[in-house]
Each structure stands twice: as structure tokens, then as C-alpha cells.
Amino acid sequence: MSPAAVIVERRLPRLLSGVGERSMVGLDDHVAVHGPLPDLRRVAPEQLIELVEAAGLRGHGGASFPVARKLRAVASRRGTAVVVANGAEGEPASKKDRALIRQAPHLVLDGAAVVARAVGAREAIVAVSSEDQKGLRSLDAALRQRRAARPRTDPKFELFEIEPRYLAGQESALVAALNGGSAAPTFGPRPFERGVRRRPTLVQNVETLAHVGLIARHGAAWFRQLGTPVDPGSALITLSGAVASPGVYEIDHGMPLSELLDAAGVRESPAAVLVGGYFGTWLPASVAYEVRLAAESLADYGATLGAGVIVVLGPEACPVAETSAVAGFFAAESAGQCGPCVNGLDAIASTVQQLATGTAGQAALSDLERWAHDLRRRGACQHPDGAIRFVTSALRAFAPEFRDHARRGPCDRCAGPAVLPAPIRARGQR
């Protein structure tokens, strides 16, 4: 993987400060770059929640949920809470969480310590994909450094290897795995109500925690020096596809997408840009050059930054073949528990593939439309909803291409290399 890069701007980087080409920022360097974490024993839990609330921090795992609300929900439950730092990063096109875990593990652990104090937890579990052995080694080394340096302000940390599946990072699936089951979403009480060992459980994405680590040091006003009113602060972006310098970037929320694309060297005018990852939205090139990377601006086009995945589709790629591959991936990555998801995503994947190969029947498009409508909110988790969002956005953005494939079959570009990674290719998808 390429080293984390940074957009050169006065007040950036934040999370990636001191990272550079280093494989991992050790504890001494971490404190030298960011300053020491305040003594959490001297800060009241409610004060920490108010601080995060004033900062306006939202989750960076995909759902953009206000962090203070989640903290409060967990803190208000009876029973000692548990914190889970979610570094599962199941999305194939996302690399930012592993970059952070590998290179700046102390920032993540700082944030976990802060939220543990805020919700009254004495233990924090850091969950990382079992495929990310480098990340696990970094965290292990960081934990040893912390134990040697100042064992008292930290909660009891534990590392957990989670199976490398798309859905493993879904909150309830992660909690199920931590409770000894398989990493499949559950129906019923939410993790904040009943999570790890039936305790109220705060699950936060590792990048979100890293922001908390900085907010605890520098305050809410500092945090809001970057970003927009709805989307304050900075964000890590995983940029891939038709760009000269793919990789992980830290951006100021509100920055024009065009600026990021220019900085990363987008070679030719792209066909479209996927914003928000596999649960995200395709923006045609004309829109991509208008939009800013903040919730307010993206909302105008029905998009969100999600977990910060941006993929540029170049003119040499076939959007129909890409959509078909990802639709197959969605079907294959269903946990297989809910009928609407199992049947619906399978039907969607087959139909999209038939459209791509010119073998679809007359009803294909109206079938897809009906399923997209009927499947909404009918899984135990949001997996079918995300899949529908991706596919309908592709059908809209690439309507002429889909029509062309439906009529004439595969195009010259169909056989080209895939831009969107779809590691599990089921049932002969591409």
C-alpha cells in the first residue's frame, strides 16, 4: 500500500501529523507531535461528552452519526459499559483505517481512552481485520509502549482479530463476534443497549476515535477551525481508481472535490466519481467538479462521504461491468440470514449481469426498480439498503451505457482490469 499522503494546507494534517513515511509513530514521537493527553481522571465524564458535542464530531465509519449522542446513549444505560474501537474496515476500497492503525495507533488508543472515560468503561477492545497483521503488530507495540509509560489513565485494552468480511464491521455483527459468535448482524437490542457480554457497548470507528484524541487535547473551537458547520473538522479519504497518486489523504471538510482530484493527479476527465464507497453514490463528472466534500454540499446530490471512500472511474473503464462486479460482491457478502437480502441481492446481481451481457429480458429494469423499492429497510442490517443505493445510483448515472449493453452486449472496455475491487466474485461475476 502506498504511504499516507497529505494535502498541503496550512492547518492540515491533523490525524496524519508526524506520520510521513514512518511505518509507525511511537509513543515519544506521538507526544512530541500532538502534546500529552490531558489527565482524564481529572475530567468529569459529562464534560468530555459536552466537549465532543461542542466539536460537532460525527462518526467516520460510514453512517456519520453524531458521536456525542452515541456517547450519551451508552453513558445513560445501567451497567458498566464496554468500548469497542472498530477497525474492521471491511469495505474493499477503504484503506484509511488500516493506515491510521498502522501508522498512528496511539491516536486511536488515546481516543478510546477518552470515550472510555466518557461512558464509564474500564475496558476497550480494538477490533482489527485478521488480514491486517501489520496493524495488529502496530497496536501491540503501541500497547506495550503505553503500559511501560503510564498505565493508569488507560482502560484495559484488548486486541481482537475479526474475520475479514464486508459485514464484520457492522456494529451488531462485530458485537456478535466479540461475544463468541460469527460476525453476522443481529436483530433486537442495539449494542448501546446490550452489547459485549450483555453490557452497554460503545462501538466507534477508529478514525472517529483518533479525532476524539485530538479534540480532548485542543478543544472544540480548534476542531471547528476546519470543516463546515454541519461537518466540522478534517477527514481521511481513501482515493483510488484513475488517479496518478492513489492513497489515503486527509482533507478539510468542505474542500472542493476538484481540488483533491487535481492534487492526486486525475489524468483525464473521469467518466464518473464514486463518493462514499460501496454504499455510496455515483456522481457524473460534471457534478464531481461542482461538489464540496462536506455533508451539506453532497446532500444536494443525494450523496454522503460515508467512510471516506472516493473512486475515480476513468474513460477506459466500463461502468456497467464495474456495477455488475460490485452487485455480485454485495450478493456474495450477504450474511445469508434474511430472506429479502438473500433473494433480493441475488436477483439484483443476476439481472445486472444479464443487462451487462445483453441477455436481460424486457422486464429487467422494471424488476430492478421494484426490488429497489421493496427491499428497503427489510434486513436486520443496512446491507440490502446500501446495495440498492449503489445499484440505483449506477443505473441513473450510467443509463445510456446500461441501455447500450442491454441491446448490444459487452463493450470493448468490459474485459479491462477492474477498478472497483470485489474480492469475492461469486457465480461467475466477471
Add this chain to the structure above:
Amino acid sequence: MRLRVNPIQCVAHGLCAELLPEAVRLDDWGYPIVDDGDLAPELVDLARRAADACPTLALLLESQRK
């Protein structure tokens, strides 16, 4: 009161749509799609009967808060 389906429990017996077609229809694979929002008061008893009849207890009749 409103209806909710536990999608993990549901195996598409389809009894709910038979007993309560006013608020439940089936998708292309026979799984129920229940109406969003409040049940009309006159349907509540029928809904309770449908929930009780579900062989996997996947149809839930819930009161508002949540």
C-alpha cells in the same frame, strides 16, 4: 401499535399476508412487506392474531416508543 418483522426469524410461511392483507403484502419471494407506521385501530386485533399465528414468531406487534 405497529408491525415489524424479524427478518432473521422469518422464513416466508406467508400466513401474515393471508390473515392481514390490509397491512401485509408479499414480495417476489414470498417474504412479507408490512406497512410502515401506525396500524388503523380496527386492525390491531387482527394484527395480534396474525403475530400469534406466525410459526416462527417473526411478526412483531409493537407499541410506539422505540
